[in-house]
Amino acid sequence: xxxxxxxxxxxxxxxxxxxxxxxxxxxxxxxxxxxxxxxxxxxxxxxxxxxxxxxxxxxxxxxxxxxxxxxxxxxxxxxxxxxxxxxxxxxxxxxxxxxxxxxxxxxxxxxxxxxxxxxxxxxxxxxxxxxxxxxxxxxxxxxxxxxxxxxxxxxxxxxxxxxxxxxxxxxxxxxxxxxxxxxx
Ligand code: AMP
Numbered sequence: 001x002x003x004x005x006x007x008x009x010x011x012x013x014x015x016x017x018x019x020x021x022x023x024x025x026x027x028x029x030x031x032x033x034x035x036x037x038x039x040x041x042x043x044x045x046x047x048x049x050x051x052x053x054x055x056x057x058x059x060x061x062x063x064x065x066x067x068x069x070x071x072x073x074x075x076x077x078x079x080x081x082x083x084x085x086x087x088x089x090x091x092x093x094x095x096x097x098x099x100x101x102x103x104x105x106x107x108x109x110x111x112x113x114x115x116x117x118x119x120x121x122x123x124x125x126x127x128x129x130x131x132x133x134x135x136x137x138x139x140x141x142x143x144x145x146x147x148x149x150x151x152x153x154x155x156x157x158x159x160x161x162x163x164x165x166x167x168x169x170x171x172x173x174x175x176x177x178x179x180x181x182x183x184x
Pocket of ligand 1: 011033034035037054055056058059060061062066086087088089090094142
């Protein structure tokens with residue numbers, strides 16, 4: 001069966017870790033917009049240069065820089081067998097765009113999984129991860145941006161009866177089990 005999942009949830013909740021586990025298990029691509037953007041900044045591509053200051057400030061990068069990227073990525077050959085989106089959609093406009101794009105491609109997402117954990121746990125994890133947007137002021141801003149712009153995306157999937165909320169404040173293998181159960 002073709003599997004298509006969206007990982008929502010705040011930074012530090014374990015989306016990347018869990019998305020990778022499932023992508024490996026199902027042999028489908030793990031599409032992380034954060035990873036794609038970080039690679040672009042590392043390679044100093046035109047896109048990378050445009051997004052750098054947004055990322056280091058903990059802000060979302062403008063939608064017009066992300067939407068084409070997702071449109072192209074979901075049309076690559078490997079994405080025909082399914083996909084796991086990690087870090088997209090990040091606001092309601094992106095979620096609406098994705099619905100339209102998937103309709104065009106005759107696809108739909110099976111579930112949106114919101115992995116959640118209390119703020120103090122997230123801050124603690126992020127500060128120990130050592131990525132360059134993990135400085136304390138940036139971490140706080142990313143959590144605030146999550147609350148303001150990304151948390152409302154949950155209601156979007158709730159309305160479509162596709163939201164699963166999973167407690168990410170547990171050991172990774174316990175979380176993996178809970179996700180498997182939620183989407184069984
Ligand atoms: P992440 O690795 O998902 O935490 O993303 C790291 C950073 O990349 C975010 O703080 C944003 O600046 C940017 N980013 C990643 N995905 C998106 C997206 N879908 N929309 C806007 N900005 C994004």
